[in-house]
Amino acid sequence: MTAPASTTPAAPAISRHYQVPIAYEADVVVVGGGPGGFAAALQASRMGARTIMVERFDMPGGVHTSGLQGAADSGVGGIHTELMERFAAEGHIYTATQSTHPGWAGNPLSHYERKKPLGSDFRRMSFNPEGAGCVMSTMLKETGVTALYGTTFVDAIVDRSGPGDGTITAILVENASGLQAIAGKIFIEGSGTGELVARSGAPFVRGGGPQPRGTAWDGVQRPIPGGLLWIMTGIELLRLISHQESAKDPELQKVMAEAAAAGDLPEGVYRPRMSGDNVYGEAYIGHPTLDMSPMAENGTYVLWQNVPYEWALHMDDTIADHTRAKQELRGFINAEARFLRKYVPGFEHATIANVGRFVGIRDGRHPIGEYVVNIEDVRAGRRFRDAISKPMTKTFFWEGFNKHDFEVPFRSFLPKSIDNMILTGASLSFEYRTLFMVMRNFPWCTQTGEIAGYAAARCIEQKIKPKELEWTTPYF
């Protein structure tokens, strides 16, 4: 009998040289098809640039399709509004209100509505992530973008022979055709985790800085946890609410204790929210109870399993952390579904309908751009000559949920050390303390992609590098 192969990490390196065919050449090459990469590819192509987008999954949309985060609203302008209108026209938007979900507002199990007065009116729009992915895929095709799905970006070829910044000449991707190179003029970072930045040697800060209200920071670099979303169908809301009321168990704590005592609820599935100075407290971190939001009228809800904060996982750059998150959270989801069916009235016939294709990463690499947007800029309401939009007013979780009025400069789209890359979405140049504000939501990421696509196409037209582009007028 042969011994199993060792899985101990080995120190020596293996060297092998490949001849990689240049399979495609384009003006604009986009890495990742999330809201940022999708909008960048669409806009660049609409402006006449030959555009190619690579995406490791089977559709564009990133966290919002493959990751099942279908938060919708009426649109913030540009491609984002176009998306919302198209999703609605194709029947992919669902709006839950007090009349469709009586008693849902103020219910402690509601992810979004739990803090509202009990039984008050609410309006929660969501889009069907699978339907949305189909629409987004069609839009890219209609516009003439060459989209390669099932295609993983693995490396960047950078020419550093000249003075100053390096220039990316091609990227390497792996897909059904094997290892391929894609040559281009402008490269757009749309991976959501700074993959293109890291592989091209541009500078970044690892996720997980000192945490908010930092006085009690204990020195552990804990990234703000990512999360795996899943969809459960066949839930009878009225039976659930009637159980919460009759058993006087609004958070299902009694039933959870009963299941835990019987060995039917593994530790970690529901865990207390961490509190204190060095965590985000109420903002996403804990998972003390069932956490769900309506996705459709017929008893279909999206549920969350976040990575426990204390695990401090770096899923973007460490495969052991990445795998642990996927493995453990799938285990949690299975256990949660089993528990709900067995113990909670209203869930007897509920089933797992879908689990996100990946554990979304909230706090991956933070690229360092020609300007790094800082929380102090936000506090001061700083104005920039190269502002990409008119001043925006948004809620800042870091700042005690206060609203601030702020601008973002185009320089935060331009990474240091590379002269032909433009950043988008969650990979813009922002410090970690801005993470839970506007800088990382779906509308904003789509807007930044549209701006990046516009900038890339302008550079192609003018035969200049992004850092030479004069940015004087807000786009939005």
Ligand SMILES: Cc1cc2nc3c(=O)[nH]c(=O)nc-3n(C[C@H](O)[C@H](O)[C@H](O)COP(=O)(O)OP(=O)(O)OC[C@H]3O[C@@H](n4cnc5c(N)ncnc54)[C@H](O)[C@@H]3O)c2cc1C
């Ligand atoms: C768990 C979670 C919940 C969230 N909840 C909300 C919410 O309720 N509302 C809201 O507005 N925002 C929410 N956000 C924030 C928002 O979803 C993200 O910030 C946003 O999706 C970032 O957009 P992006 O385009 O930069 O990256 P992503 O959406 O992460 O998309 C990146 C894309 O790049 C692809 N990719 C990555 N690496 C490679 C590679 N090597 N090769 C090929 N393709 C690659 C991925 O497959 C993915 O499709 C949430 C985020 C997370 C993680």
